Every structure is written in structure tokens, then in C-alpha cells.
Amino acid sequence: MSEDCQTLGWHFYCDPAKTEPAAQPETPPSPNTAPESAPDPRERIKAIRDKLDLLKATAILDPTEDNVAAYIRFQREQLDRASVFSDQWRRTVWQNPDLDYDLVRPTGALAKRAWSDARKQDAAQVLAALPERYGVFYFFKGDCPPCRAMETALKPFTETHGLHTMAVSLDGSRSSAFPDAVTDTGQAARLGVTGEHLPALALFDTAQGAVIPVGFGALAADELERRIYVLTQVEVGHDY
Structure with missing residues (x-):
């Protein structure tokens, strides 16, 4: 209780002096705590395959126009993705002689x-x-x-x-x-x-x-x- 509060007499109730809580030291991260990892690309590939299989099965068992169109569109997306990969593959091979097997066994x-x-x-x-x-x-x-x-x-x-x-x-x-x-x-x-x-x-x-x-x-x-x-x-x- 503060000195000012004591001079007011016994019939006054004073709140005790408030004190700031002591600062808690920061807990260092545990060396065993792994940082949040990026999504596993293998899981993404698996999800794409699963969706493609699902759309295909749905279109086969219930071949409505909407079901067949959904399967074709999604399949075409994956073909486009594969085309981009294939194009990047050949460009990479052309620009990196250590990866170009054509230099070992020519085909041209x-x-x-x-x-x-x-x-x-x-x-x-x-x-x-x-x-x-x-x-x-x-x-x-x-x-x-x-x-x-x-x-x-x-x-x-x-x-x-x-x-x-x-x-x-x-x-x-x-x-x-x-x-x-x-x-x-x-x-x-x-x-x-x-x-x-x-x-x-x-x-x-x-x-x-x-x-x-x-x-x-x-x-x-x-x-x-x-x-x-x-x-x-x-x-x-x-x-x-």
C-alpha cells in the first residue's frame, strides 16, 4: 500500500499498488523443431492422378456431356503441363552439354x-x-x-x-x-x-x-x- 493511501484513515480501502509483471525470457526454439515445410510435390502429383482417375471413372460409368467434358478438360490441362515439361527438358539438354547424350551417340x-x-x-x-x-x-x-x-x-x-x-x-x-x-x-x-x-x-x-x-x-x-x-x-x- 502506498504512503498516500495510509494517511486517509482506516475506513478507506485502497487498492494495492499495481506492479508490472516481470518480463518473461523468450524461449529459444527447440533444435528439434522443424520449420514448416513446403507442400510435397509428390502429393500434388498424386492428387492430380487421383482426380484424373476419378473424372475418368465418373465419365465412363455416367457418360453425360458434363462428365465427359470435365474429364477431357482436366486431361488436356495435364497434357499441356507435360508439353511444357518436355519443351523445357529439350532446352535444358541443348544448353548443358554434360546432359546431352546426343554428343555420345548422335542421332542427327x-x-x-x-x-x-x-x-x-x-x-x-x-x-x-x-x-x-x-x-x-x-x-x-x-x-x-x-x-x-x-x-x-x-x-x-x-x-x-x-x-x-x-x-x-x-x-x-x-x-x-x-x-x-x-x-x-x-x-x-x-x-x-x-x-x-x-x-x-x-x-x-x-x-x-x-x-x-x-x-x-x-x-x-x-x-x-x-x-x-x-x-x-x-x-x-x-x-x-
Whole structure:
């Protein structure tokens, strides 16, 4: 009670002096309190899909003009959205060479021709050096029409590139293209050739002592060149 209030006598009631409440210290934010996050774009995409499915189902089950029109309009909105994304995608690729796979494997006529010419030159050099390290295993049967077709391409291919070829007959039959063919005595099984898919062609790497399957079925000369180049020169995941 203040001094002025005390001088008024006992029959006066005075309110006690008001005091300002002490300022409370601000509570620092808890380090574990996460700030309010922005809406998850994945939830927005899910909501769009759900709405599109709902409008479609509604239009199918109750194909009134309004229901069908609502579905078409909403679907067109999403197609427009996809078109904008696609356009921005190509612009981004054009302006960022590290994102442009066309620089690795061209698709344009001019660049593709230059790439193909360079590849042919590299392949020719590889094939020229191939006999120094590789030989060819050729597996066939006498009653195998694809084998006869394969031989018409394989024989001139191996002769042109000087590749030593071991032709192996799985049923003991002869080959007019490879008269020195031997009868299988376990070679096929060791190389994983079952005889189910013939003809079968593989390279033998004398440097590594390893066998590299090239393919099964009749293959033309240009396909043989392409496969041999890729299997012997290109790392997995590159130039694809």
C-alpha cells in the first residue's frame, strides 16, 4: 500500500499498488523443431492422378456431356503441363552439354554420319589386329539350316580378317565351308554351348585365356563386326 493511501484513515480501502509483471525470457526454439515445410510435390502429383482417375471413372460409368467434358478438360490441362515439361527438358539438354547424350551417340543425320565413319575406321583397325590375340570357335550341326546360312558369311569373314577358326560339329557331321571341322569331345560343354541354340560363335582370348561368346543364330558379316568390336573394345555401359 502506498504512503498516500495510509494517511486517509482506516475506513478507506485502497487498492494495492499495481506492479508490472516481470518480463518473461523468450524461449529459444527447440533444435528439434522443424520449420514448416513446403507442400510435397509428390502429393500434388498424386492428387492430380487421383482426380484424373476419378473424372475418368465418373465419365465412363455416367457418360453425360458434363462428365465427359470435365474429364477431357482436366486431361488436356495435364497434357499441356507435360508439353511444357518436355519443351523445357529439350532446352535444358541443348544448353548443358554434360546432359546431352546426343554428343555420345548422335542421332542427327550429319553427326551420325561422322560418328559412323569414325566407328568404321576404329573397327577396321581392331579387326586388323584381331588375329594377334583372338581365335574363333564355331559350333554347328548337320541338320541345322541356320548353320548353313551362317557359314556363307562366316567363312569369307574369317578369311578376310585372317582369323583362325575351329569349327566343332556337335553331331559328327561334316561342313563344306570348314572341312577341317572336328567332332565335339567336350569343347561345347566347357564353353557353355548346349546345342539348343545353333549356330554358336565365340572368341577365344589367348592373352586372358578366356572365351567371349559372340552370339547364337545366323549372323551377317556386318553384325559380326559390330559385336566383336563392342565385346572387345567397349566397356559395359559406354556407347549405349
